[in-house]
Amino acid sequence: MIDVLYFAWVRERIGLAREQVDTNAATVADLVAELRAREERYDLAFSDLSALRVAVDQDLTDFDAPLSGAREVAFFPPMTGG
Amino acid sequence: MRIVVQQIPFDLGAEANAFAAGRTDMGAIVTFSGVVRDDPAHPLRQMVIEHYPGMTEKALEKIATEAQARWSLGDVLVIHRFGPMQPGEMIMMVATAAPHRRDAFEAAEYLMDYLKSRAPFWKKEQGVEGENWVAAKDEDEDALTRW
Numbered sequence: 001m002i003d004v005l006y007f008a009w010v011r012e013r014i015g016l017a018r019e020q021v022d023t024n025a026a027t028v029a030d031l032v033a034e035l036r037a038r039e040e041r042y043d044l045a046f047s048d049l050s051a052l053r054v055a056v057d058q059d060l061t062d063f064d065a066p067l068s069g070a071r072e073v074a075f076f077p078p079m080t081g082g
Numbered sequence: 083m084r085i086v087v088q089q090i091p092f093d094l095g096a097e098a099n100a101f102a103a104g105r106t107d108m109g110a111i112v113t114f115s116g117v118v119r120d121d122p123a124h125p126l127r128q129m130v131i132e133h134y135p136g137m138t139e140k141a142l143e144k145i146a147t148e149a150q151a152r153w154s155l156g157d158v159l160v161i162h163r164f165g166p167m168q169p170g171e172m173i174m175m176v177a178t179a180a181p182h183r184r185d186a187f188e189a190a191e192y193l194m195d196y197l198k199s200r201a202p203f204w205k206k207e208q209g210v211e212g213e214n215w216v217a218a219k220d221e222d223e224d225a226l227t228r229w
Contacts, residue, residue, distance in 0.1 A: 008132055008204035009215050058137035060200070074134060074202075078218035081162065081203035082116050082174060082194055 007076035013045040028054050029063045053078055083158045085142045089165040094175055101159050101177045108156040110183035112190040114176050120169035127208045131164045134202035145196040153185040195225045
């Protein structure tokens with residue numbers, strides 16, 4: 001089980017802030033493919049990966065990052081702090 | 083180093099004074115504060131800032147630690163708010179203390195550049211004409227290349 005978190009418009013588009021996902025996905029990209037296959041709202045939220053960022057266990061990473069041992073994956077748009 | 087992520091407002095003057103107090107070896111204190119800006123062409127009702135609890139604090143600590151490694155600093159303070167804010171309210175502040183001003187200025191700029199696009203905050207503007215998530219700017223990402 002992995003905790004999957006969504007922020008900002010990704011959260012709004014999917015309609016959830018977090019969920020537990022039962023997955024054997026090897027990489028973030030594999031997890032994205034599984035989520036997209038679920039329902040249209042996921043498919044739409046992940047349709048342009050260049051507009052998204054991902055963090056694994058609260059560290060920014062890439063979509064080809066491995067998920068072995070990961071507890072938490074978060075998807076969000078580019079950050080706008082400051 | 084002090085990193086604070088909070089919903090409630092902070093007092094810039096009190097924070098700056100407390101930050102500067104108690105050291106006699108720091109010749110320069112730089113503070114920067116970011117304020118919710120209204121736009122007369124598109125009036126803003128409020129800004130709502132979302133963040134990623136846990137990662138936010140980690141990311142800010144990492145950025146501040148890197149600043150301390152790059153410049154000769156006595157101390158670093160970062161305060162960043164989340165939640166709803168009105169135009170004119172302060173969103174965040176950074177303060178740097180250094181023996182000399184160049185280190186204090188550059189470190190403050192570095193903190194701001196990284197905080198903009200590497201700390202997990204997202205701004206939503208709610209105006210009289212509707213609401214929208216503030217898009218990240220290419221120039222904010224480009225700003226990181228100078229460091």
